[in-house]
Amino acid sequence: MSQYQRILLIADSAMRRTAAFEQAAWLARRSGAELHMAIFDRNAIIAAAGEINSRGYADAESAWLQQRRRWLSDQAAELAGLGIRTRFEVIWAKAAAKPILDHVAEVAPDIVIKDGRYESHLRRLLFTPLDWQLLRLCPVPLMFASELSHVVPKRIVAAVDASYRTVEHDELNHRIIKQALSLSIQCDAELHLVYSMAGPNSMIDADGSRVGAIGELYASLLPTHQRNFEALAKLHSVPEDRRHFLDGQPAKTLPRFVRADHSDVLVLGSTRHSMLDRFLMGTNAEAILDAAPCSILAVKS
Structure with missing residues (x-):
């Protein structure tokens, strides 16, 4: 049985079949999951007019919503012809964290799929304040689909944290790998495992020089990180040629790696004390999530 029984798509309020739409539809068809499509939209002009003339407000709101329902109904009919249950x-709400999270709690999906905001001239994803809130608060795996990725992923990269071997770290790493593995099975994609060691040298010296006490500290930490990473890879039967131990700050090394590897999905942990929070929040987070030329799948612990 597929891990995906129910998929929630945050559909485009402009009524376009975007990368997220195509990704969600394909995954629902492949996995046999039910696809829930939701549009969150509130027209500011109609809402403002309602403050002046409440009599016509209800009709205007109804017409606005009905147009979007008709579009979703047309898409649902087309998807039904492909065997997808929808x-x-x-x-009627602004696309904000609270109404979306309330809907996630109501639908209880196995995964939420949403578009990242795409800027063609930058060739990257730009994450909005809403995206950041959802990354931190969404209780289920959350994918930001990229127009730069294949609709059917061919390479999926699971980014783990091998700096420690604690129950908390192991649990999150296992969840990350499990989600990446489930997606790779559905897509018949290659699964790669990656860890980027942000050693003391890279934190102090951007050039990564290893001299004096810094070099000694790095040399003493390296074997432990390597053992932890290899133990994770072996536990999940990741082939040796798909294990990638990187050296440097994740904000720089991970986007560079997924670009060179032509990866379609980067799977990250998103909870306090996880790799995402410890290494990526703030400017580092903006750097990796905006620079990665692929879809992002965030996994909560």
Whole structure:
């Protein structure tokens, strides 16, 4: 049985079949999951007019929502012809964290799929304040689909934290790998495992020089990190040629790696004390998530 029984798509309020739409539809068809499509939209002009003339407000709101329901209904009919079970809903609310998270709690999906904001001239994803809130608060795996990735992923990269071997770290790493593995099975994609060791040298010297006490400290830490990483890889039967131990700050090394590897999905942990929070929040987070030329799948512990 597939791990995906219910997929929630945060559909485009402009009524376009975006990268997230195509990704969610394909995954629902492949896994046999039910696809829930939801549009969150609230027209500011209609809302403002309602403050002046409440009599026509209800009709204007209804017409606005009905247009989007018709579009979703048309998409649902087309997807039904492909054997995809669907439900859809239009919520009169600004696309903000609370209404989306409330809907996630109501639908209880196995994964949420949403578009990242795409800028063609930058060739990258730009994450909005809403995206950051959802990354931190969404209780289920959350994918930001990229127009730069294949609809059917061919290479999936699971980024783990091998700096420590504690129950908390192991649990999150296992969840990351499990999600990456489930997705790779559905897509018949290659699964790669990567860890980027942000050693003391890279934290102090951008050039990564290893001299004096810094070099000695790095040399003493390296074997432990390597053993932890190899233990994770062996536990999950990741082939040796798909294990990648990188040296440097994840904000620089991971985008560079997924670009060179032509990866389609980068799977990261997203909880306090995880790799994402410890290494990536703030400017580092913006650097890796905006620079990675692929879809991002965030996994909560």
